[in-house]
Amino acid sequence: MSLSNLKKSTPSAKPRAISVEDFIDQALHYANGEPPVAHVTTVPEKACAEPMRRATFTLSEVNRQKLTLLSHSRGISRSGLIRSWIDQAYDDFPAPGGRSNKKSRQ
Numbered sequence: 001m002s003l004s005n006l007k008k009s010t011p012s013a014k015p016r017a018i019s020v021e022d023f024i025d026q027a028l029h030y031a032n033g034e035p036p037v038a039h040v041t042t043v044p045e046k047a048c049a050e051p052m053r054r055a056t057f058t059l060s061e062v063n064r065q066k067l068t069l070l071s072h073s074r075g076i077s078r079s080g081l082i083r084s085w086i087d088q089a090y091d092d093f094p095a096p097g098g099r100s101n102k103k104s105r106q
Contacts, residue, residue: 022077
């Protein structure tokens with residue numbers, strides 16, 4: 001055996017980028033002995049230039065499972081669902097002075 005045989009070869013497939021939520025979900029499925037779920041997700045382009053900050057909150061196990069099911073059925077990350085719900089609730093909430101928080105569409 002020569003030293004050239006020990007050289008690391010180029011991988012045949014590019015590793016695909018997955019979100020942290022998807023990685024954790026896959027690990028939970030693996031830990032529960034469930035077969036791997038094959039699904040295709042697209043990585044959305046960054047909508048804002050600002051980096052997002054982490055937020056910690058507590059959910060019951062039932063609500064966590066519901067959030068995971070919604071995430072899988074919609075193809076949106078759990079944090080993406082929560083962000084969209086916050087945006088929707090903010091738009092529906094009246095601003096001080098009776099003005100609307102909804103962004104005007106042009």
